Amino acid sequence: MVQIHEQIFRDAHQSILATRMRTEDMLPICERIDKIGFFSFEVWGGATFDVPIRYLNEDPWVRLNKLKEAMPNTPLQMLERAMNIVAYWNFPDEIVRKFIGFAKKNGCDYFRIFDALNDLRNMKVPIEAVLETGGHAQGCLSYTISPVHTVEHYIEQFKELERMGCNTLCIKDMAGMISPTSAYDIIKGCKDAGIKTPINLHSHCTSGMTGMAYMWACDAGVDILDTAMSPISGGTGQPPTESIVAALQGTEYDTGYDLKELIEIRRYFIKVWDKYRHLHRINALKVDPEVTVHQIPGGMLSNLIFQLEEQGAGDKYFQILDETARVREEMGYPPLVTPTSQVVGVQAVMNVLHGRYKMIPNETKDYCRGMYGKPPAPIKPEIMEKVLGPNWKDEVITCRPADLLEPMWEKRKEELEAKEKELDKKLINKEEDIMTYAIYPQVGLKFLSGEAKPEFTSDELPLPITHPFTHSMIKAQFPELSKEDISNFGKPVAPTQVAPVVPTEYNIEVNGEPFEVKLEPVGGFITIEGKVGEGLQGAITPGSGQACKPPADTEGGVKSSMQGTIIKVNVNKGDDVDENSIIVIIEAMKMENEIKAPHCGKVEDIFIKDGDIVKPGDVIMIIK
Numbered sequence: 001m002v003q004i005h006e007q008i009f010r011d012a013h014q015s016i017l018a019t020r021m022r023t024e025d026m027l028p029i030c031e032r033i034d035k036i037g038f039f040s041f042e043v044w045g046g047a048t049f050d051v052p053i054r055y056l057n058e059d060p061w062v063r064l065n066k067l068k069e070a071m072p073n074t075p076l077q078m079l080e081r082a083m084n085i086v087a088y089w090n091f092p093d094e095i096v097r098k099f100i101g102f103a104k105k106n107g108c109d110y111f112r113i114f115d116a117l118n119d120l121r122n123m124k125v126p127i128e129a130v131l132e133t134g135g136h137a138q139g140c141l142s143y144t145i146s147p148v149h150t151v152e153h154y155i156e157q158f159k160e161l162e163r164m165g166c167n168t169l170c171i172k173d174m175a176g177m178i179s180p181t182s183a184y185d186i187i188k189g190c191k192d193a194g195i196k197t198p199i200n201l202h203s204h205c206t207s208g209m210t211g212m213a214y215m216w217a218c219d220a221g222v223d224i225l226d227t228a229m230s231p232i233s234g235g236t237g238q239p240p241t242e243s244i245v246a247a248l249q250g251t252e253y254d255t256g257y258d259l260k261e262l263i264e265i266r267r268y269f270i271k272v273w274d275k276y277r278h279l280h281r282i283n284a285l286k287v288d289p290e291v292t293v294h295q296i297p298g299g300m301l302s303n304l305i306f307q308l309e310e311q312g313a314g315d316k317y318f319q320i321l322d323e324t325a326r327v328r329e330e331m332g333y334p335p336l337v338t339p340t341s342q343v344v345g346v347q348a349v350m351n352v353l354h355g356r357y358k359m360i361p362n363e364t365k366d367y368c369r370g371m372y373g374k375p376p377a378p379i380k381p382e383i384m385e386k387v388l389g390p391n392w393k394d395e396v397i398t399c400r401p402a403d404l405l406e407p408m409w410e411k412r413k414e415e416l417e418a419k420e421k422e423l424d425k426k427l428i429n430k431e432e433d434i435m436t437y438a439i440y441p442q443v444g445l446k447f448l449s450g451e452a453k454p455e456f457t458s459d460e461l462p463l464p465i466t467h468p469f470t471h472s473m474i475k476a477q478f479p480e481l482s483k484e485d486i487s488n489f490g491k492p493v494a495p496t497q498v499a500p501v502v503p504t505e506y507n508i509e510v511n512g513e514p515f516e517v518k519l520e521p522v523g524g525f526i527t528i529e530g531k532v533g534e535g536l537q538g539a540i541t542p543g544s545g546q547a548c549k550p551p552a553d554t555e556g557g558v559k560s561s562m563q564g565t566i567i568k569v570n571v572n573k574g575d576d577v578d579e580n581s582i583i584v585i586i587e588a589m590k591m592e593n594e595i596k597a598p599h600c601g602k603v604e605d606i607f608i609k610d611g612d613i614v615k616p617g618d619v620i621m622i623i624k
């Protein structure tokens with residue numbers, strides 16, 4: 001018998017509905033789902049913590065609680081990014097342990113724990129914490145293809161996860177590229193090597209061969225498969241639950257689930273899918289066999305294309321694909337998943353645009369120092385020298401990255417209590433609120449103080465054709481339509497209401513989070529659609545404009561070499577600077593980069609400040 005781990009409330013809507021499904025659209029069907037007998041149901045973790053507080057004005061802890069109440073018989077699971085928990089940076093052990101305790105208390109039974117680099121040191125504390133709370137720990141390895149990621153390598157790492165006490169094991173094929181033979185070889189290899197712990201295969205439909213891979217996984221003895229109810233499945237999402245259940249019926253792998261009941265549940269989710277029509281994107285539902293050649297996950301690829309266009313280098317696409325493979329090899333073959341996908345992808349773009357390792361974002365430096373964990377293979381010494389300088393050996397850490405972190409719970413608690421006094425507003429209604437703040441200080445505070453606004457509520461769905469979110473969907477489908485045409489749909493627009501002509505693409509930062517944005521003029525106001533990290537999209541209102549800049553040929557003018565957001569200006573007017581001293585930190589493509597003084601001299605004028613957006617060639621200051 002094979003069992004199913006259902007994904008419709010986590011990965012599936014994260015992959016194809018921008019993680020936007022609201023709790024009120026989940027609850028009505030839970031009682032029926034609870035009767036199916038799923039092995040487990042992933043409802044939390046990944047982007048489902050960040051998105052609710054950022055865009056839905058929903059408390060993720062409350063959602064978890066309500067779902068558990070509605071499904072008392074189904075084990076609920078969260079995706080836990082090892083020391084990153086539900087964010088993109090490392091937290092101290094104390095926070096990781098507390099978070100897992102709170103999640104368990106609020107209804108999470110199973111924890112799928114993975115690390116981008118498969119560095120088991122990063123997975124140790126969360127696994128221990130889950131086992132201590134009496135939860136189910138699933139040890140998960142990111143799937144990738146490289147000379148070091150052999151079948152034997154996976155078997156050895158799974159053996160170690162079994163020794164660490166994991167209750168189940170999982171292969172996480174986030175790019176949806178695992179072939180039938182790879183799935184078979186790894187799973188069969190584990191079984192033959194005496195691994196007794198049940199094995200789960202997680203994949204996406206991207207390559208088009210996932211159904212075959214699932215069949216071969218069954219033949220190899222897989223115990224659990226990840227699927228999602230059909231209305232929110234396929235493409236960059238999971239294979240459809242009902243189809244897999246039907247395919248295995250009458251075989252030795254039969255799930256035993258009630259297919260008729262699943263079809264009833266499907267009818268409910270068709271209505272949900274239709275309600276969220278403004279988020280439908282046909283490309284997310286298509287097959288992309290190219291992933292089997294370049295191995296770049298769908299999310300990372302669309303990000304790369306966007307970043308290239310933003311840097312005015314859309315024609316360099318194929319060069320970037322080759323360079324990404326080369327950088328990944330030089331950096332020790334990290335699996336391409338958040339956050340390592342970003343480090344490798346952006347370094348590749350920098351290399352093609354500015355020469356190999358001429359521009360090095362801080363994230364690349366941190367990666368080479370070992371701050372993300374140990375790369376699967378050693379980084380090439382010549383690259384270490386280029387990135388960290390001749391004394392690179394002194395900069396590399398050998399300990400587990402989180403060993404360098406101080407506890408922060410008490411500090412965050414005191415900060416939030418001080419904020420309560422300052423704002424004269426109750427922010428802490430439960431201990432979990434302190435955790436929300438500890439994980440996402442800026443966005444969390446905004447949410448806790450009641451300032452977060454939902455993009456839409458379930459009652460407002462489906463959004464009308466006049467809504468700006470619907471415009472984004474129409475534009476994606478009909479690129480030939482002008483913005484004016486689209487905003488005129490369904491309403492007569494008087495000439496005075498026509499939106500002003502403004503640049504349409506920006507890279508900005510919101511609450512410390514990098515944001516790629518597209519502006520869409522609508523009537524008399526402007527809305528912005530953007531993307532952060534993995535599968536997050538949102539709408540925000542724009543900040544102030546940018547300062548005027550002098551012409552490019554200004555004498556002594558220092559130009560930005562890239563499109564990006566100014567994070568820090570290191571010099572003041574009147575300062576004397578040396579050649580090559582770091583004058584500005586610019587955030588481009590979600591990475592921090594340094595701009596150095598091209599010559600020595602006195603800073604005569606500065607045309608930028610923190611938060612400004614600059615284009616390649618913009619004069620940012622004058623040094624004479």
Ligand code: CO
Binds near residue numbers: 173174
């Ligand atoms: Co996934």
